[in-house]
Amino acid sequence: MSLLELKNVTLKFGGVTAVNDLTMSVEEGQVFALVGPNGAGKSTVFNMISRFYTPVTGSITFDGHDLLQRKADRVPQLGIARTFQNIELFERATVLQNLLVGRHRHRRTTLLEEMFFVGRSWNEERAHRHAVEEVIEFLDLQAYRDKYIMGLPYGVRKVVELARALSSKPRLLLLDEPASGLSVEETQDMRWWIDDIRRQMGITVLMVEHDMGLVGKVSDRVLALDGGKKLAEGTAAEVQKDPKVIEAYLGTGAISKTASAGGERV
Amino acid sequence: MRFHFKTSYDHDIRLFPDWWTFFVYGALLLVMVALPFLMDSFFLSEVTNVLIWAVAGLGLMLLTGTTGQVSLGHSAFMALGCYTCALLMNAGMSFIPAFILSGVITGLVGALIAVPVLRLHGVYLAIATLALAIITADIIVILRPWTGGVNGMFAPEIFIFGAEINRWVNPEYWYYMTLAIVVIITLIYVNLLRSPLGRAFAAVRDSEVSAQAMGIDVARTKTIAFGLSCGITGLGGALMGFFAGAFNNETFTFLLAIQLLMMIVVGGMGFIHGAFLGAIVIAFLPQGLSIVTDNVRFLNIPGLEFGVFGAVLIFFIVFEPMGLYGRWLKVRTWFELFPFARRDMFRRQKSYLKTERVR
Numbered sequence: 001m002s003l004l005e006l007k008n009v010t011l012k013f014g015g016v017t018a019v020n021d022l023t024m025s026v027e028e029g030q031v032f033a034l035v036g037p038n039g040a041g042k043s044t045v046f047n048m049i050s051r052f053y054t055p056v057t058g059s060i061t062f063d064g065h066d067l068l069q070r071k072a073d074r075v076p077q078l079g080i081a082r083t084f085q086n087i088e089l090f091e092r093a094t095v096l097q098n099l100l101v102g103r104h105r106h107r108r109t110t111l112l113e114e115m116f117f118v119g120r121s122w123n124e125e126r127a128h129r130h131a132v133e134e135v136i137e138f139l140d141l142q143a144y145r146d147k148y149i150m151g152l153p154y155g156v157r158k159v160v161e162l163a164r165a166l167s168s169k170p171r172l173l174l175l176d177e178p179a180s181g182l183s184v185e186e187t188q189d190m191r192w193w194i195d196d197i198r199r200q201m202g203i204t205v206l207m208v209e210h211d212m213g214l215v216g217k218v219s220d221r222v223l224a225l226d227g228g229k230k231l232a233e234g235t236a237a238e239v240q241k242d243p244k245v246i247e248a249y250l251g252t253g254a255i256s257k258t259a260s261a262g263g264e265r266v
Numbered sequence: 267m268r269f270h271f272k273t274s275y276d277h278d279i280r281l282f283p284d285w286w287t288f289f290v291y292g293a294l295l296l297v298m299v300a301l302p303f304l305m306d307s308f309f310l311s312e313v314t315n316v317l318i319w320a321v322a323g324l325g326l327m328l329l330t331g332t333t334g335q336v337s338l339g340h341s342a343f344m345a346l347g348c349y350t351c352a353l354l355m356n357a358g359m360s361f362i363p364a365f366i367l368s369g370v371i372t373g374l375v376g377a378l379i380a381v382p383v384l385r386l387h388g389v390y391l392a393i394a395t396l397a398l399a400i401i402t403a404d405i406i407v408i409l410r411p412w413t414g415g416v417n418g419m420f421a422p423e424i425f426i427f428g429a430e431i432n433r434w435v436n437p438e439y440w441y442y443m444t445l446a447i448v449v450i451i452t453l454i455y456v457n458l459l460r461s462p463l464g465r466a467f468a469a470v471r472d473s474e475v476s477a478q479a480m481g482i483d484v485a486r487t488k489t490i491a492f493g494l495s496c497g498i499t500g501l502g503g504a505l506m507g508f509f510a511g512a513f514n515n516e517t518f519t520f521l522l523a524i525q526l527l528m529m530i531v532v533g534g535m536g537f538i539h540g541a542f543l544g545a546i547v548i549a550f551l552p553q554g555l556s557i558v559t560d561n562v563r564f565l566n567i568p569g570l571e572f573g574v575f576g577a578v579l580i581f582f583i584v585f586e587p588m589g590l591y592g593r594w595l596k597v598r599t600w601f602e603l604f605p606f607a608r609r610d611m612f613r614r615q616k617s618y619l620k621t622e623r624v625r
Binding site for chain 2: 050052071072073074075076077081082084088089090091092093096097100101102103104105107109111114115116117121122124125126128129130133146164168
């Protein structure tokens with residue numbers, strides 16, 4: 001059985017059909033990429049999985065659990081963590097505190113224990129920090145540990161967001177455009193990290209990304225969306241060659257050119 | 267610049283990051299304990315007043331500064347705390363249990379009110395809480411059999427372990443009692459900040475969307491914050507009423523709530539220090555003003571106090587949104603990093619970058 005399954009999912013905003021009868025499944029251990037032009041519905045799919053949106057029809061299951069039965073804040077309990085397209089960090093907190101919020105799903109202390117910092121508090125805090133420190137080590141964030149987010153450059157914020165998602169020790173990681181706004185070098189780093197997240201940590205990755213170079217290098221499976229509909233699915237190379245995908249990205253003129261190369265006009 | 271070389275996780279969790287900080291706060295506490303021997307009773311009661319304001323301010327700071335929910339209705343909870351404590355004592359309870367119980371009851375009532383009210387955001391939340399503050403005065407009048415209505419109530423006498431605590435007879439006892447309460451509440455606040463719940467508060471303040479994506483139940487967290495905040499402010503209200511000796515429907519008006527809000531803005535939103543700095547300003551500003559108006563005849567205008575309060579509030583919102591403590595942080599950082607401090611170090615990210623689409 002697949003780790004994450006979407007079956008015939010449709011979502012409408014008023015008259016706009018953002019996602020139309022989408023069926024997809026992500027296998028355990030895969031890096032799965034969603035591609036498509038702007039407004040194709042990629043982020044909407046993410047927001048349905050993390051339950052900010054509720055589809056009109058269809059079902060979403062994660063490891064046998066029906067996600068549609070859960071509220072957004074109960075989704076991380078299952079081991080799903082995500083990042084946001086426009087960074088959503090806690091600005092007036094340090095990097096360390098941000099990562100510790102990522103540990104929230106592992107909270108076991110009660111209100112009274114926390115108010116007086118007794119009972120399990122000390123050991124729990126140590127355990128949280130131990131887990132967070134592993135992520136800091138992995139993503140080379142040591143230099144920024146006690147810095148406030150508001151003073152950090154964009155590239156670092158992007159990494160901190162990834163780190164916060166990893167801190168929760170997820171089984172499925174949703175990355176919404178991990179490389180957007182990053183330099184070539186930072187994109188390279190992101191590529192190795194995604195590779196390591198899958199190989200060393202055994203975390204399944206579902207990502208939305210426009211940088212086809214990155215997608216081609218890290219992903220096992222690619223799904224192209226346009227207008228909320230599935231255009232093509234397969235390996236990165238297969239999807240890039242698909243005429244429907246080329247049409248969606250470059251327009252019909254591009255099709256006629258590829259077609260005319262084959263001796264036929266559309 | 268001080269570096270903290272952390273060698274264990276405990277370094278991070280502990281109350282004081284290093285010995286220096288420990289000594290600074292230890293010295294501060296020693297000075298506070300020694301204060302009755304250094305001052306006459308008039309100034310001591312002024313300091314007590316500052317500490318009482320600080321208790322109420324810490325309550326609102328937890329809600330507005332840490333959790334990001336504005337409230338203009340905290341005077342209602344000060345009244346509730348004060349009347350509850352007095353009524354419990356009139357019913358035969360001694361001060362310490364009555365005081366603690368009044369905090370708990372105010373907190374629970376606050377949490378109940380929070381459930382519908384905290385569905386509102388921003389200015390609507392402010393209006394709803396303001397309404398709460400305004401109807402409180404009427405409720406006090408309506409509940410005359412218990413509250414004494416417009417005639418008010420006299421605060422019962424306080425006995426702790428047999429010792430009478432009376433502002434006029436032994437002001438130093440009053441002072442020590444308030445100091446102990448302030449220290450305990452500050453410790454609770456700090457403990458919350460270094461625990462998952464405190465971080466969840468900050469998360470809700472900075473981004474509700476990603477707080478949810480991290481598994482934080484936003485509605486529940488806000489409700490807990492409102493409850494805790496009301497409880498602490500209720501304790502502040504109880505102290506304030508008992509310190510005044512008598513209170514009626516006009517003691518806890520919505521102006522008090524606005525003063526509270528002004529206090530935390532001036533002190534520094536989101537910082538525990540801010541509540542104390544704001545308390546100092548709000549307690550000494552009227553004294554300072556009266557000294558000025560006594561000497562400068564043409565400034566002797568009725569209502570000047572609130573005008574000045576308003577002007578100070580506007581000044582801080584426009585020129586120093588991080589308040590007095592924020593200014594201190596900026597000055598400190600400038601010296602620590604000299605000459606590498608950047609102007610935009612404390613500037614927040616522009617809000618248009620935030621995801622407002624999913625809400």
